[in-house]
Each structure stands twice: as structure tokens, then as C-alpha cells.
Amino acid sequence: MKILVIMALLLSASTVLAGTRVEGVRLWPAPDHTRLVLDTAGLVEHNVFSLSGPSRLVIDLKDAALGTDFSKVDLSGSPIQRIRSAPRNGNDLRVVLDLKSDIKPRSFVLEPNQQYGHRLVVDLIDEQGSRLDRATSPTVTQDSAGKRDIIVVIDAGHGGEDPGAIGPRGTREKDVVLRMAKRLADLINQQKGFTAKLTRTGDYYVGLRNRTLLARKYNADLFVSVHADAFRTPQPRGASVFALSQRGATSETARWLAQSENRSDLIGGAGGVSLDGRDDMLAGVLLDLSMTASINASLGVGDSVLGRLGRVVKLHKQGVEQAAFVVLKSPDIPSILVEAGFISNPTEEKNLASEWYRNKLANAIFDGIEQYFRRTPPPGTLLAWEKQQNRGGTDVSQYRIQRGDTLSGVARENQTTVSELMRFNGMNDDRVMVGQTIRIPSS
Template structure:
């Protein structure tokens, strides 16, 4: 049999046509889907074989959201998604224009949609993310203004905001046995919340109460909303090899503070925000130089307090688990960058270490770690109670080491305050949890008995 050149060309044309998208084979496929309801939005995630071109638009009466994906087929069962606690009543899908896919969300009420693509990571491949923002609920973006405490209340609670890292689409580190960091730290945060709330003079708040993700900057905004005296972010460390182990405590590094100072000064809305906590200093009426100095002093005071409380926590953690480092480490973590709230990050252990993974997944070990963290917090605040709190009042009533309080004035130095009150600089630093001689105008110092 003789095959001519023309026959070869015809055969090649048939093959090309049969493999082209127009012949009914889409370029990519939706391989899976997940939904994550959060307090102010719901996140819908589509796993796609490759990057997908898409458009979204809303329809009213009834409320619907239409998601069109170009050159895409559906290989997942969307009916299996749990739509409870979300504004989605039903999900429908159908091919469109040959090789395109249309997904329609039937909604209980109108929402504000947002969509974006995510590149593959260690956990997932290509993803199309659709956020359904529920504008009738309080948005975390609206929490940039802090709530000012009632200064007439001299026995208020110490507010501790606990941040369980990761959540939702972000599982955090995953141990060799499949334990997910986001689950471990949420369980530990809840145990810490119970311990704090059970002690008179304390009140705890969680940044997230379920399996959903909160932007890192929004976590610090929540701490400001609750006017926190302390922000504690709970995580579980990981490394590329299984050998490293032990718990760690981090505070903000000076390098991180410097970059954050520049960021705050660059954003005009921060100018009217409180700096220095109880001092109530604002930047709105200050020039750039003075605002920078005040902000830098506030950052330094916050870091000093963070290192102080971190040291107390490490002392307690060392009794229940191995320590990775015996001193408080410092790094430029975003969640630690609040300029006037002492903030620490607790790495409860290495989830990448098989033995520590088993410990971190154990309810008993979680209770021990949570108890150690709280005991450290309590020891610190009993030594340096914030002004106006029940702990400060109790310390005065008991005739403890603190004889009085002093509000730092312009021109004051730590040595001058010590000399005026006939105490040593070291005693002032010890009682106030200071690691250096820097004091901030408006800062309240506890003056120890001579």
C-alpha cells in the first residue's frame, strides 16, 4: 500500500482537529473545591489543573453570583460542599459555549464578590479563590480605630488577645503523620482562653474561633479593637528535616520595628491612632520628625515589654517541654508589629518532629503548654500590672513591692526618675520589665519601695 504526501497531510489534520479545544476537550479542569465560612466573609476555592481565565458578576432578584471559567471542564462534585453557615443556598454548574464552564451560586442575600488566582504551593496546586464578602456583618477592615478604655475604671481586666495561626485554606505546617498546624494551635488557643477567663482580673479574646483564615494585618487590628494589653500568637514550628525540636518564644526585632515605623508614618490614617496605649499620644498634630521619634519610642517600649513577658513564659515552658532556645528570639513577624501592644509569638514545638507531632496532637500536652503560657503571663503581670487594672489595685492593697506610679514627662530619663524617687535604675527596670533605659513620654512607671 502506497501512502502519498497528501494522505499524510490529511491524517495529520484529523489528529490536530481531534486534539483541539474546539473538538470538546477543555484546556483545564476543576479538580476539587472547598468552602470556608468566616465571620465577615465566605471563601470558595476551586482547585484547577492549570491557571484558569475567569470572570465573575452578580445578579439580583434573586441574588446570584455567576463564575465563568474559560476553556475549563468540571471534574469535581460541587454537591458535596457543606454550605451551612455560608450565604450560599445552592451551587449549579453547566458547560457554556462549548468548552467553557459556568458555576452559579444561589445566595440568601446580596454579597460583594472578590476573586483572585493562587499559584501552586507545597499543599495545593493552581487555585481560583472567590470571596463572598457579607457587608451587613462587621468588617475587620473597619477596626482600625482602637476602643479607648474608661479611665474612671480603676479595676479593669487585663485583656489578652490570643491568635491561633493559619486557618481555612492555609493549614500551616503539616507533620509527618498528617497533623495540621492550624488545628493544633486553635485547640491550644481555646485552652489558653479558658485559663485566662477563669482567673479574676483577666479577659481573653480569640482572633479566630473556627477554621477560617484571617489576614495577618487584620489580626493586629483585632487586638487594637479589644484594646489588648498583650497579644499572643500561637504556632507550631517546622523544618525541612525531622531533627529540630523544642518550644520558642519570639518578640519583634528592631529591624522589623524600623520598617513598621516607616509604614505607619506613610499611612495618613495612622496619624490619628493611639500610640503608647494608656498614654493616649496621637500623631495627627505632629510633624514628621516628632511623629517618627514618638513612634520609635513606642515601638521600643512595646518590644521591651514583649521580651519581658516572653522571658516569663519561657521559664514556665521549660518545666513542661524542651526549649529550642532558652532566650526570647526576635524576628520581623507581621503579627508582632503593633506599635503600642506588647506582642509575642509562641512556637509550641516542631510539628515536623515525629515525637513532638504526637505531643502537639495530644490534649494533655496542649493543656500543659497552655497552662505554662498562662502562668508566664500571670507572673509577668503580677510583677508589672498595667495601671488601672484589678491586679494593680490588689498589689497596692497588699502593700507589695510597688509603692506608687509615675507618669513620664518630657525631658525625663530613667536615671532621673530613679534618683528623684530614691530607688536604683536596676530596681525600676526589674519592676517595669524594661530591658534598657528607654522611657516614653506618657508612659506610666511602677515605683518600687525604697
């Protein structure tokens, strides 16, 4: 009996000494970094350092034991050749990553969320930028006559270790918005005069600031971030469109002026104005002008997108809302955030999980974007050239009537009148049919 008690005490002591267990491991390869996530039973103290010749990354976990199998991790697409581990100092755990080349590590712990428990996150950052450079290599978007495409950067929210909101049936926001973003990109790329780029093409996380940085690398004319809303109760529903608030613009101007590295960034929205060498007052004025122009353009395109969404789905609010979202804070690129619906609402969760509904949303967003740029194309683009060529009485564009359209609504959105549309299209009355194509005269 005494022997059994002693053995039980020894087992209990070993459990205490072992401390936190590493219960799982996941890998999220992205273009500019790879994220390694260790699921732990609780908070864990850790230390990370690099070794050369050969390249390795060492992760020491205090009072920890291994409870998973590293050999089953798929390392393809990552800079890791092998993951190995061993006990250290009796109670600790050492994890070693054998690397293909030197990387810059960054580590932190995450609190539990809806999907995961405690986690230790280690980012392996590609300082050479080789994979990022390939991902953001410029596309030829200009023809021999100098008429370039309008570039729309589409940002699928969340990703990787960040699932976003999760619906009652387990539908994850990060999956829904990525599929919708890809559909929207396909629609844009199929349209002559437009090119779409994605901030992420797979299930990995991109930092909020890096999303706007990618838009700048692509020389974007518009940045569209796609999300799915959530609330603590299941009742709220409907789609929303957001632009940057003035308060968010003010704080962002201060941040840009406070960071010296931003002084050399070009403000494309203001015609290539640089803050480099400007005193604080002049730089502040230039940023305010650029930010104001960007917000006004964002509200314009947001209103166009919201109008199209309102024809196919229920709206949460009838007007474009404004908030200080980080991804909207580019001072030189018009930016909107589209909340496709409330994933916390059981009906909308079911809709968002279906391809037909996501396609309906993507089509509406695309229609709103195209309508805005047909009306106000950026200088030097194919659409601006076409509008210039069509001045003097010929039609600027053609429009196909959709469900819910009225001739008065089409006239209002294209800054013309019902009588002018009727005259231009040889119509005897203002009735239109779904699928009918009408010509829009130049304003």
C-alpha cells in the same frame, strides 16, 4: 478502524478544548468573610463580577470543565444560597453564586502546597461587618469600682485553606494551634482579673494584618500568636518565643507614617496618643517611643513565658528571639509569638497531636503571662489595684510550687530575695515541695 481513529481524535480534541477541570470545592465561613475554593487541575484564567436584583456573583473560568458536584457543598453559615454552573462559549465554565445579600468579591489563584494542588480562591467580604461586629462585640471587663480585666488576645496561626506546616504523619499546624489557643483562652478566662479573646474560633483564615486589627478592636493588653515550627530535616526540636526585632519596628514605623489612614488610629500603649494632625517628625517620634515601649514589654512577657516553658518542655533557644513577623508589628500592643515545637520532628509531632502535651504547653504559657502581669500590671486593672492595696508589708500574691521550681528561681522572678521569702513564709531552709503554696511579698 478509521471510525475508531476519528473518534479517538475527537475525544482528544474535546479534552484539549475542555482545558482545566474543576476537581473539588470547599467553603470556609469566617466572621468577616466567606472563602470559596475551587480545586483545579492546573492554572486557570478567570473573571469575577457581581450582579444585583437578585444578588449574584458570577465566576467565569476560561477553558474549564466541571468535575465536581456543587450540590453537596454545605452552605450553612455563609451568604451563599445556591451554587450553580453551566458550560459557556463551548469551552468555558460559568459558576453562579446566588447570594442572600450583596457582597464585595476578591479573587486570586494559589500555587500547590503540601496539601492541595492549584486553586482558585474567591473571598466574599462582608462589607457591612455585621458578623464581624457580633464576633468582636466588647465584653464588660470592668467592675463598678473601675478595676478592669487584663485583656489577652490569642491568635491561632494559619487556618482554613492555609494548613501551616504539616508533620510526617500528616498532623496539621492549623489544627494543633487552634486547640492549644482554645485551652489557653479557657485558662485565662478562669483567672480572676483576666479576659481572653481569640482571633479565630474555627477552621478559617484571618489575614495577618486583620489579626492585629482584631487585637486593637478588643483593646488588648497582650497579643499572643501560637504556631508550630517546621524545618527541612526532622532533627530540630524545642519550643521558642519571639518578639519583634528592631529592624521590623523600623519598617513598620515607616509603613504607618506612609499610610494616611493610620494617622487617626490611637496608640493605646502610649496613653491614647493620636497621630492625627501631627507632622511627620513628631508622629515618627511618637511611634518610635510607642514601638520601643511595646518591644521592651514584649521581651519582658516573652522572657517570663519562655522561663515557664523551659520547666516543662525542651527549648530550641534559651533566650527570647526577635524577628520581623507581621503579627508582632503592632506599635501599641505588646506581642509575642510562641513556637510550640517542631511539627517536622516525629516525636514532637506526636506530642503536639496529644491533648495532655498541648495542655502542658498552654499551662506553662498561662503561668508566664500571669507571672508577668502580677509583677507589672497595667494601670486601671484589678491586678494593679490589688498590688496597690497590698503595699506596705502584706503579700502581693500567692504562688504554687511546680516541678523544677527552686526558691532562688521564684525569688529572682518576683524581684525579691531567698531570705525575704523564707522570712515571709516562716521557712527554716530554702527547700520547697511541688504543690506547696508560698506567699510573695511586695517588691
